Amino acid sequence: MGSLCALEHEPLQYPIARRDESVVDNYHGVTVPDPYRWLEDPDSEEVKEFVQKQVKVTETVLNKCGTREKLRDNLTKLFDYPRYDVPFRKGDKYFYFHNSGLQPQRLLYMQDSLDGVPDVLLDPNGLSKDGTVSLSRCAVSQDAKYLAYGLSSSGSDWMNIKVMRIKDRMIEPDTLSWVKVSGISWTHDSKGFFYSRYPPPIEGKKSAAASKISAGTETNANLDHQLYYHFLGSDQSEDILCWRDPDNPKHTFIGSVTEDGQYVLLYIYENCDPVNKIYYCNLFDLPNGLQGQKGRDLLPFVKLVDNFDASYQYIANDNTEFTFLTNKDAQKYSLIRLGLEEPSIRIEVLQEAVNDVLESVVAVNGNQIIVTYLSDVKHVLQLRDLRTGTLLHHLPIDIGTVYNVSARRKDESLFIGFTSFLTPGVIYHCNLESGIPELKIFRETSVSTFDRTEFQVNQVFIPSKDGIMIPMFIVGGKKIVLDGSHPCLLYAYGGFSVSLTPSFNISRIALMKHLGIVYCLANIRGGGEYGEAWHKAGQLENKQSCFEDFISAAKYLVSAGYTQPKKLCIEGGSNGGILIGACINQAILGLQNLAVLKRKKSSTG
Missing domain, CATH: 3.40.50.1820 (Alpha/Beta hydrolase fold, catalytic domain)
Structure with a gap:
């Protein structure tokens, strides 16, 4: 692409990176030099100076690029188009994200019905002058009375969780810090939610750590991830510690409440590989509920899968009978069902395909599932039976990507988000009440x-x-x-x-x-x-x-x-x-x- 700019044949004067020959590691008797390790410290003055020199080299190219400003103008015009995310339902309301075009951050909208007038629920653009505070997580309570949301600054992985009372948009005093690698999962009584965080830094190092959190440039490992439950209206110091594992400080934990509200599932991850452990706790069996856990030991989780040999993702459950999407003995994934009483007995609902990857499964309309396969890097969409895996209907979509299927098991309809290289975005609405699915365009981006x-x-x-x-x-x-x-x-x-x-x-x-x-x-x-x-x-x-x-x-x-x-x-x-x-x-x-x-x-x- 050098021909696009004026410097195609001009030599560039790159900054010289200092070699530190003294840095040598010994791995099982093999010496491995690492002369540029000093570049791994983003707070080093030498590194900052080196980066600035790189920036200047880049600017010498870009400043002489004749097409730069024209391209900037055309990009601005092209980017100025409305974008919608797939709606989701909580309680009797609909929620969705929308960006009108050039807004730094998308807005969260709410409406009472699909034909109702949308109303802005949360606009992150007003939370910072430069628009760099983003809404990184959000979760609406089951009764649609509360919104818990995570705010991140300047692209950081760290976030602070806040809570809004939806009816009057009142921001509650609840503020949860040191949150990273976390979901937000409400219990069905709307009294609070599960989330994950790291311990706060020890006193004396707190200010330095806090400054890094805002920038997201820390290079030290985060250790001792923990799962907590937060009651609305209480201070974070009173949150219930639900799980931690000091013997495995690098493990991460995500808590997720099942769709029937009876169980909280604990997903345990070792690294970025698609494998996890999974434990469960029956919330209905806690003698005095979660409130009774204050001051007690960890939640009494039961080990369902206790080794890192496969991935397990919850799809649905009927009492103690659970359906999981897994790659256990199925490298292209399969759908299995098992009972909590005898988890060693596993029923294959949908076996591994020969060529296609079973990417996602969403329960809808009682005992049906929307299944997404990846076939030669293009998505295929099907309606199947949750109990038997039997194919009921093919859902016709163009060659491209299904990026979201939004549905609750109790709903008779669902939303499907689709895109491709030449399709900015289509949101389909599909009603299953008649038994014959028909995809209708709900919103189309142009x-x-x-x-x-x-x-x-x-x-x-x-x-x-x-x-x-x-x-x-x-x-x-x-x-x-x-x-x-x-x-x-x-x-x-x-x-x-x-x-x-x-x-x-x-x-x-x-x-x-x-x-x-x-x-x-x-x-x-x-x-x-x-x-x-x-x-x-x-x-x-x-x-x-x-x-x-x-x-x-x-x-x-x-x-x-x-x-x-x-x-x-x-x-x-x-x-x-x-x-x-x-x-x-x-x-x-x-x-x-x-x-x-x-x-x-x-x-x-």
Whole structure:
């Protein structure tokens, strides 16, 4: 993409990173130098200075880019379109998020019926001058009387939980701090909710830790995660400690109340792998309820699954009979049912598919489920029987992504959120009362300056270095000529069992529309596109497969005539940043080795 700016042939003066040869680790007898570890301290003055030098280098490029301001203007116009999230129901009311266009943060709306007048329940944009305070979590009580919500600042993972009385928008005095890696789950009596947090820092270090929380730049590990229950109107110091495990300080805990309100499930995670333990506590069996737990030991959780060998996600329960979505002995996931009295006896409701990944299951209309499969990185939607798994109906959707299915088991209708590379967003409303599901458009997002007929989407399957076929989406204008003339942007992630499915991205649209770029999304190993086997094939000792897949995708784009090396840009975020760095370094190393071989050949005549 260098041809888009004026500095294509001008050398850049990158800042020199100091090497500290004294930093060497010994792993099982193997010494591994880490000369740039000093860069891991974001609060170091040397690191701050180095980052500023990098910023200046970037600015020297961007300031001479002739298309920058025009692109900024076009992006602003393109971004100015209304966006709606899928509605959800609590009590007899409907709730949904909405952004009118250029608002920094989306607003939470409420209405009494689908035809009712929407009313703003919470607007985070007024909570900070620069719009960087965001609504990171929210949970409405079962009777729709209270809203518990988490606020984060400047993109931090930390949040403070507040409570609003919905009827008059009164903010309650409740404030919960040190919250991270947490859900918010109300008990059905609306007296309070479960949440997770870390212990506050010891006195003397509190102010320093608090400053880091606001910035989200801490690099030290958070330890001793804990599950609490908070009663409305009480101070956080009075919250009930429901679970902790000092013998495993790195474990994290999430509490979730079942849809019937009888149980609280405890999800225990060891790391980012798709595996968890799951315990349960019968809230109805507590002698004096949760109020009686004050001053007592931890909640009497019963161990249902007590090893980290698979993932278990609650779907529904009828008294002690539970249905879970799991990858236990099913790398593409299956649906099982088990009883709390004899959990070793497991009934397979929906067995693992041969090719497709069972991604999500939502209970609705009593004993039915909406099932979402991922088939070659595209979603398939079905209505099935909760008891037997029998297929009842296919729900017709376009090629793309189902990003949300919103329903309660007692409801006869549901909402489905859909998007694709060329579909900004469609929310379908589906009523199951007649027995024959029919998807009706409830809301459809439109972008006034975007015409989907100007673009095309293709999916190709390319062989990696070891012959494994890797899916890749190629999105661009209708008049793509395979002569190597197009600038290409190649993106991938490849980690943590995360699947990258088709989605609408207005920034990509702007690049394609105004700069003729072809956008390519490679579904490399390490993700979850083909289940847990695909994930494991790109992690730990298999991590090199991710890089080989990505390099193969880049080579294909050149050999097929989409682009040429000097017009190919690669991008990845978070885990994808590791991917990009590794591929750059391996490419440089390959060039260096090639240069050495050429010199050897020339010297030997």
